[in-house]
Amino acid sequence: MSAQPQPRPDPAERLAAAFRERRARLPGAGLAWLEALREQALERFRAAGLPARGDEDWKYTDVRALARRLAPPAAGPGPVAEDAVRALAFEGLEAHRIVLVDGFLVPGLSALGALPEGVTVMGLAEALAREPQALAPWLRLPEGADGFTALNLAFMTDGVWLRVADGVALERPLQIVHLRSAAPEAGAHLRHVLTLGAGARATVIETHAATAEADVLDNLGCTVALAAGAALDHYVVRESGAGLCHVGRIDVRQEAGSRYVSHNVTLGGRLTRSAIQVELAGEGAETHLYGAYVVGGRQQVDNHTRIEHRTAGAVSRELYKGVLDGRARGAFTGRVVVHPGAQRTDAEQANHNLLLSEDAEADSRPQLEIYADDVKCSHGSTVGELDETSLFYLRSRGIDAELARSLLVYAFASDVLERMALEPVRVQLERRLTAVLLAGREAEGVI
C-alpha cells in the first residue's frame, strides 16, 4: 500500500456523520419502525464495515474502488436532458415508465400512464408517506447483510414500489430507468419493492445508465416477493457510463408454483457487483436466472447468485455468459443449496466465458451444496477463446476478420438473449451488443 500524503477521513466515519446529519430529512422520518431500521442498518454498517480483501464473497470485487466512490445521497435529483430518457426507451415497447435520477423519482420525466385496477406503482418515498404499513414487512435488514446492503437501508432515499393484487396481470411492462446526472460526487441508495399476489403477473425492466461520465456509485437493493402462482419477468440492463460503479442486490422469495425469470445484462460501467438471492420456499416454484456480461477496457463485473431450494419439487435454471476483452475481469459465483427435505429438486447451472484478449480474466465458481438425496442437479463452467477454425471459415466466405469476430462473439452470447420473452428488449439488446462488440476495439484504453 502506498502512503497517502494527506489521510482522508475514514469513509465509514464520514458516512456515519452524514447519516446523523441527514436522518431527519430521509423519507419516512418519524416512523418509529423505519427509524429503528435505519439506525440498526447503520450500526450493522459500522460493525461490519466494507467487505475486506480476505472475504471470499468479495474476492473478485475491487472493494477499494467502491469505497472511494461511496458517498451519502444527494439532496435531490440533478438535471438530465429528456433526450437521455428517450434514448433508453425500447423501440416498439409500450411501457409504464418511472425515471429515477441520482436516487430520486422524477415525476416530470416519468410516464406512468393508466394502471389496471389492483396495481400500485409509486415511489418508495411517497409510499412511506402514504402507506407505510404496507411496506413495513418488506423493509428488513437481511441476516448477514454486508456493508453495502446495510448502507442502502440506512440511507435509502427512494425507489419503486410495485404491488400487484391477487389474480391481476400488469400487461404492459413497468420500466424503471435509473439515471445519473452530472451532479457532484454523491451516492444513489435506492430500494425497490416488487410484490405480486397469488396468481399475479408482471414484467419489470430496470435500465441503468449515466448521462455523464460521472465517477459515482449506485447502491441498489430490491426485494421481490411472489405469492403462490405469481410470475415476474425481471430485466436488469446496465449500460452505464465509464465511471459508474454499481452494487446491486436482489432478494427474491417465491411461494408455491410461482415463477421468477431474471435477465441480468451488463454492457457497461466501471465496476458492477450484482447479487441475486432466491429463496424457493414453496413447492413447484421455478426460478430462471439468465445473465450476460460483455465488457472490455478495465471494466469489472462480479456476478453472484444464490438459489436456496428449501422445498420439494422446485426448479432452478441458470445460465450466465461472459465476454471479456481488453483488461476486463469477469467473475461468476453461483451457489445452489438444496436443503434437507427438498426432494425432487431440479437444478441446472452453467457459466461460460469467452476471453478476447490475453489480458482479460474470467473467474468461474459454480457451487452446489446438496442435503437431499432424490435430486437432479448439474453444473458446469468453461473459459475459452474464439475458435480459430470458425474464424477462418467465416473469412474464407468473404467476411472480414473484424465482423467475423463480432459474429462469433455475438453467437456465443446470443443464446442468453434469446430467452427474453420481450422482443423489443431482445432486439435492441442484440443491436447494442453488436455495437459494443464492434466499438470495443476503439474503446480500449479509454475505459
Place this chain on the structure above:
Amino acid sequence: MLLEIRNLHVSVEGKPILRGIDLAVDAGEVHAIMGPNGSGKSTLANVLAGREGYEVTEGEVLYKGRNLLEMAPEERAREGVFLAFQYPVEIPGVSNVYLLKAAVNAVRKHRGLPELDAMDFLKLVKEKIRLVRMDEQFLYRSVNEGFSGGEKKRNEVLQMTVLEPTLAILDETDSGLDIDALRIVSEGVNSLRSPERAFLVVTHYQRLLDYIVPDKVHVLAGGRIVRSGDRTLALELEKRGYGWVLEEAGLGAGAGPAA
C-alpha cells in the same frame, strides 16, 4: 493463366509438408489432385484459401497474375477463391441464411455491385438450394450445427453455387458421402462449370471423378506432384493403386489401392 503455383514449399510447425509444387490451372479447367493419405493434398487446399498455421518457406502462387499468398482469406474469397472444407465448421448461433447473405454481399461490394436486398437474396438462395436438394429449413438453422456429414457437404456446395467462385477448391468433398449425395454434390459442381471458372478437386478416390470429369489429374506424394496426366491416369490409379506411381517416383510403395 488463372492460377500458377511455382516451387511451393510449405511447412507446418516446422515440418516440411509441401516440397516444391508446380501447377498451372487455366480458366475453364478441372484439375484433380489425388494421392495417398498424408501426401499434402489438404495442405495445398488450405494454403490456397489462406488458412493460418501454414508457413510458406519457398515459392509463389499467382492468382489472376497477383500474389495470392499476400492476400487475407476474405480478400481471396472476394476475388473468387472458394474452399469447400473437408470438415465444414459448426457455428452455433449464426444462421445459415445470415452467413450466406453476409458472404454474398461482401463479394458484391468488393466487385462494386449493389448489395442484394432481403427479397432478391432469398430468391437467389431458394433457387440454389433446390439444386443441392436441401430443405429450405436448413437456411434458418445454425451453420452446420447438427447437420449430418452429407448435409454439411451439400451445404458447402450450396455456398459455392451461391458465391459463384472463379476458382473452386474442393477438399475431399466426396469423403463420407453415399452414392446419392455424391451425385447431388457433383451436379452442383457441374452446374457451375464454365469457361471462366476453374476447379481444383482434391480427392483420395477416383469415384468422384466419374461424376466430375477432370481435364487433368495430378498425383501428389511426399509433398510433390509426382505424376500428371489426363483422366485415364485416375482410372489407372483405381485399378492399380498408388504403389506403382510412388515406386516410379522413388518414394517406395506402401499405399494401398485407390478405390
